[in-house]
Amino acid sequence: MPRNTAFHVLQRVEEGAYSHIALSSALDRAQLEPRDRGLATHLVYATLTWQQALDSLINRSLSKGVKVDTATRIILRLGVVQLYFMDRIPEHAAVSEAVEMAKKRSSEKLVNAVLRRLSKDRELWYRETDKSSKPARYLSAKWSFPTWLANRMVQQLGEEEAEKWMEVMNQPPPIWLRSRTNELQDNTPPGALKVDELGPYMEGLKEGTWVVQDLAAQLVGHLVGVEPGMTVWDACAGLGGKALHLADLRAKVVASDPSTSKLDLLRKAHGDVEILEGKAQDLAPTLPKFDCVLLDAPCTSLGVIRRHPETRWTRLEHHITNLAKIQSELLDAVAPRVKPSGLLVYSVCTFTREETSKQVENFLKRHPDFEQDGPFLVTTPVEHDSDAFFAARLRRKS
Numbered sequence: 001m002p003r004n005t006a007f008h009v010l011q012r013v014e015e016g017a018y019s020h021i022a023l024s025s026a027l028d029r030a031q032l033e034p035r036d037r038g039l040a041t042h043l044v045y046a047t048l049t050w051q052q053a054l055d056s057l058i059n060r061s062l063s064k065g066v067k068v069d070t071a072t073r074i075i076l077r078l079g080v081v082q083l084y085f086m087d088r089i090p091e092h093a094a095v096s097e098a099v100e101m102a103k104k105r106s107s108e109k110l111v112n113a114v115l116r117r118l119s120k121d122r123e124l125w126y127r128e129t130d131k132s133s134k135p136a137r138y139l140s141a142k143w144s145f146p147t148w149l150a151n152r153m154v155q156q157l158g159e160e161e162a163e164k165w166m167e168v169m170n171q172p173p174p175i176w177l178r179s180r181t182n183e184l185q186d187n188t189p190p191g192a193l194k195v196d197e198l199g200p201y202m203e204g205l206k207e208g209t210w211v212v213q214d215l216a217a218q219l220v221g222h223l224v225g226v227e228p229g230m231t232v233w234d235a236c237a238g239l240g241g242k243a244l245h246l247a248d249l250r251a252k253v254v255a256s257d258p259s260t261s262k263l264d265l266l267r268k269a270h271g272d273v274e275i276l277e278g279k280a281q282d283l284a285p286t287l288p289k290f291d292c293v294l295l296d297a298p299c300t301s302l303g304v305i306r307r308h309p310e311t312r313w314t315r316l317e318h319h320i321t322n323l324a325k326i327q328s329e330l331l332d333a334v335a336p337r338v339k340p341s342g343l344l345v346y347s348v349c350t351f352t353r354e355e356t357s358k359q360v361e362n363f364l365k366r367h368p369d370f371e372q373d374g375p376f377l378v379t380t381p382v383e384h385d386s387d388a389f390f391a392a393r394l395r396r397k398s
């Protein structure tokens with residue numbers, strides 16, 4: 001059952017669905033025991049994470065010229081991920097369940113042959129990649145990152161650090177909670193708690209006394225430096241993670257986003273924020289000036305790859321330029337809505353230079369009435385066990 005659930009989710013992801021949304025509705029439908037829910041989840045995330053390595057192993061085991069349909073490839077990926085990347089699954093269970101699933105597609109002979117041919121040699125997929133000549137190619141093969149991304153990470157972080165990031169980014173993400181009551185004020189940041197499982201907090205999550213929110217996102221909320229009654233426009237509020245945090249800190253928040261479905265969910269959340277629907281560029285001329293505008297901008301989301309593993313295959317290098325352009329248009333549109341001496345907080349869940357430090361540098365060149373206020377907030381999965389985030393405080397001169 002968990003393998004079938006994982007199979008259906010992976011099929012939906014192949015069709016363009018987001019893994020976390022497809023997984024959550026498949027788990028609701030399947031009514032699995034907690035252990036099996038865990039296995040289905042792990043299978044989906046590990047298969048998407050290691051997809052490139054899995055395909056490389058599968059392709060070398062297929063006889064020349066043999067083509068496999070998408071469903072059979074997914075069954076093969078699920079089989080190989082269990083053999084190579086999941087320690088506690090007995091080999092016979094991985095193979096026999098894959099063969100069983102393949103019967104419906106009449107591809108059981110091929111699945112059986114490929115899985116039996118693949119000896120359990122954990123370095124097989126990258127050993128033949130030459131480490132000395134092209135470190136990025138080697139790291140791409142070893143950690144199952146697209147070559148363009150491995151290249152960028154090596155250029156930006158250096159080879160050693162890039163490999164540390166890749167290793168951490170291939171592991172399941174930590175679970176961070178935020179207390180919405182006055183508890184845990186001595187934690188850093190106040191209210192943040194890393195937990196091993198959600199079980200004990202389910203009641204509080206339903207009641208709205210806890211929310212799931214990554215450490216980095218919580219730090220962005222604190223970066224605003226809310227004083228009670230401060231007016232804030234969250235111009236890209238999405239589901240409202242940061243808007244609700246700011247309201248909990250007693251800011252008066254206007255939350256807007258062009259996505260109706262996201263705002264519908266935000267309306268159902270427990271929290272005191274005013275909601276407006278629309279693009280920031282269209283709303284800006286209709287709004288007053290605020291003490292702070294938060295622009296949590298759409299970005300390449302490369303810093304949250306652990307939570308959305310399909311991003312590493314759907315994201316392409318040219319998206320960086322496209323998104324950087326949108327971010328600079330959004331920055332220009334919202335800047336006039338910041339009061340003199342007020343703040344513009346710009347944040348993105350990614351680490352490319354174009355979307356982070358260069359974006360801010362270019363903004364300050366276009367807007368000499370703003371200045372950088374304090375150091376950038378930069379979190380990394382290696383240093384903080386959080387998402388990779390970037391945020392900047394930009395102060396409008398008085």
Ligand SMILES: C[S@@+](CC[C@H](N)C(=O)[O-])C[C@H]1O[C@@H](n2cnc3c(N)ncnc32)[C@H](O)[C@@H]1O
Pocket residue numbers: 217235236237238239240241242243256257258259262278279280281296297298299330
């Ligand atoms: C990084 S997400 C926001 C996450 C949210 N702030 C949170 O903390 O949960 C970026 C959001 O920007 C929105 N967006 C896309 N284009 C936009 C535009 N032109 N104006 C305002 N928001 C936009 C997307 O719908 C998406 O919800």
